[in-house]
Amino acid sequence: MEQLILELKKQIIEVLNLEDVKPEDIDSQAPLFGEGLGLDSIDALELIVLMEKNYGIKLGDPAQGKEIFKSVETMAEYIEANRKK
Amino acid sequence: MGVYIKSSAQISIQNPLCNDWAVSPIIYREPYARAVECDYKKYINPIAARRMGKILKRAIAVSSSALSICGAAVPDAIITGTGLGCIENTEKFLSAMTMEGEEFLQPAYFINSTHNTISSQIAIFLKCHGYNNTFVQRGISFESALLDALMLFETGTVNTALVEGHDEMTQGYFKLLDKLDYWRKEADGKGAVAGETAVGFFLSKEEDTVKIEGTEILHTPSMDDMSRSLLKMCSDAGISLKDIDAVMVGANTDEANDAVYEAFSETLFHGVPCLWWKHIFGESFTSAAFGMYVADYILRNRVVPSAMVWKNSVKSAEQIRKILIYNHFNNKEHSLILLSRW
Numbered sequence: 001m002e003q004l005i006l007e008l009k010k011q012i013i014e015v016l017n018l019e020d021v022k023p024e025d026i027d028s029q030a031p032l033f034g035e036g037l038g039l040d041s042i043d044a045l046e047l048i049v050l051m052e053k054n055y056g057i058k059l060g061d062p063a064q065g066k067e068i069f070k071s072v073e074t075m076a077e078y079i080e081a082n083r084k085k
Numbered sequence: 086m087g088v089y090i091k092s093s094a095q096i097s098i099q100n101p102l103c104n105d106w107a108v109s110p111i112i113y114r115e116p117y118a119r120a121v122e123c124d125y126k127k128y129i130n131p132i133a134a135r136r137m138g139k140i141l142k143r144a145i146a147v148s149s150s151a152l153s154i155c156g157a158a159v160p161d162a163i164i165t166g167t168g169l170g171c172i173e174n175t176e177k178f179l180s181a182m183t184m185e186g187e188e189f190l191q192p193a194y195f196i197n198s199t200h201n202t203i204s205s206q207i208a209i210f211l212k213c214h215g216y217n218n219t220f221v222q223r224g225i226s227f228e229s230a231l232l233d234a235l236m237l238f239e240t241g242t243v244n245t246a247l248v249e250g251h252d253e254m255t256q257g258y259f260k261l262l263d264k265l266d267y268w269r270k271e272a273d274g275k276g277a278v279a280g281e282t283a284v285g286f287f288l289s290k291e292e293d294t295v296k297i298e299g300t301e302i303l304h305t306p307s308m309d310d311m312s313r314s315l316l317k318m319c320s321d322a323g324i325s326l327k328d329i330d331a332v333m334v335g336a337n338t339d340e341a342n343d344a345v346y347e348a349f350s351e352t353l354f355h356g357v358p359c360l361w362w363k364h365i366f367g368e369s370f371t372s373a374a375f376g377m378y379v380a381d382y383i384l385r386n387r388v389v390p391s392a393m394v395w396k397n398s399v400k401s402a403e404q405i406r407k408i409l410i411y412n413h414f415n416n417k418e419h420s421l422i423l424l425s426r427w
Contacts, residue, residue, distance in 0.1 A: 017135040053189040
């Protein structure tokens, strides 16, 4: 799981173009939206694309997003349980 | 009524947001170089900047810089000219579509791939709710934006305006033009050097050192058309042709391109000092903005950097009070901008 969390942090930094953020700057349990990294709805779309592209996970129910994208840790847990690649 | 240049700022293949180019310009041997970037954190919150391509960051930086130089906050209008718009993000979006199909397209690239994103982002950043427009007119994009601004001033619609020119030169686009022999070949050292444009002017009705007397855009004009247009422009400004002290031309060492300027200057301005800027700032669809930037610098500071003299030496920079900027694009679209020291 730790490996996946680190991989995910790197991917988030790359896909969201967070130039000055390093993986160690991201608290795995901190909220991704609002506080923490302060992401917004467009970033949510980027994360949905990231999950589908890198892990083959297609988010069927958009309402699920709120729980899945709560933090890097919740994202990693969901990916671990549902990944197709 | 007059329209004056209150301030200007540039990011280019020269050092950004300064006039180092006038004293010690960076000389490029290779025909391709990207712009020298500034520290954008001074102007934009990194979180807000994360979705912005280079062209948008540059636009915010030159806008902020031009406004801060003259202590202005929000202009009445924001008008930009761009030949290619946010081409880098457009390329990323289209490349992803080509490589991976339509399933995994990143929204940020799509959002920022439209040409009018530049004017819009500046407006959002400055919280400007006034007139906002983008001109995509290939080689006369900047001049079209300027013409629009002058008409807005003339009709009393605005008292101030940010008028800008922006273009990126991606490696992909450079290579496409290279296949058409558009750029300098190392063998003979002749031909255009590519450049990237980010130039912003804050214009106002309030009097300042440099006045924009007028601008004209002509499509495939003959020398007679050029002459008539010039005479009208001079007449509107209350001057005659011989009052123009220097002509700033868009020469770039490409023989076919420069022959047009040779004919123009010999026919209408024999013996008059001719200046140029594209050997320093490079060629792009909106490079005429640099012509106006350099002319404004010369008139404002009463100095002609030696590197800017194309032919016929300048006897006294002090005596240069009126500069005509002449640029053409593929010898089809031609533009004239007349500036005077007020």
